[in-house]
Amino acid sequence: MPDYFHGYAVVGLVAVVGVLFVAVAFTAGRLLRPVVPTPEKLLTYECGVDPVGEGWAHTQVRYYVYAFLYVIFAVDSIFLFPWATVFADPGYGGVTLVEMFVFLGFLTVGLLYAWKKGVLEWT
Template sequence: MTGPLAAADPAAGGGYFDAYAAVGLLAVVGVLFVAVSFTANRLLRPVVYSPEKLLTYECGVDPVGGDWAHTQIRYYIYAFLYVIFAVDSIYLFPWATVFAAAGFGMATLVEMFVFIGFLAVGLLYAWKKGVLEWT
């Protein structure tokens, strides 16, 4: 095969790294885009410092008082429980596809019941400790 089609086909002798030229070009363009954006931002932004700009700002609340605040630990526990069950759902979807394949039925079913059992024991422990009560 000769002509422009031979160069486009890596199997026809176009070279091993020719297939990666588009990926490399995209990476270079991405790095250049980020560099140009940050440079333009630095050159075009106004730089006027004032005491108000140097204050700590969080969600529209004026910084009044000290910098120490007590945070309830229960918010972190709820967030942690959410992450646990989100990860559980991430594992359930691929399991369902493997379970549907021929030859994997009983083994994957037992593995998933063990996995869900561990999560149920953790949830039961949190419930017994009173972690799930909001009051």
């Protein structure tokens, strides 16, 4: 029984060391940094450009849709590579092939829906 829990003890020890490392780093940063707030330092900062106008701005939603579609296909590729390695193992061929075609079918339906709605047109 002690050998079984030894693996958990190692993981727990690494987790505790990680949490302590982060706590020490944040505490050292808080103690060592200079604290001299000025009105200029308290301004909102973005990309080196001084803030002008209101904080709310209109953006094009279509850029978020492209980013969302990219994330979907990036996740698709993350699932395809491990599947290709498991597919070669004995006993996984048929079941794994069917599961992957179901997965790719869902992605295809989503892509066709986006195409039908005109999301993929850059205008």
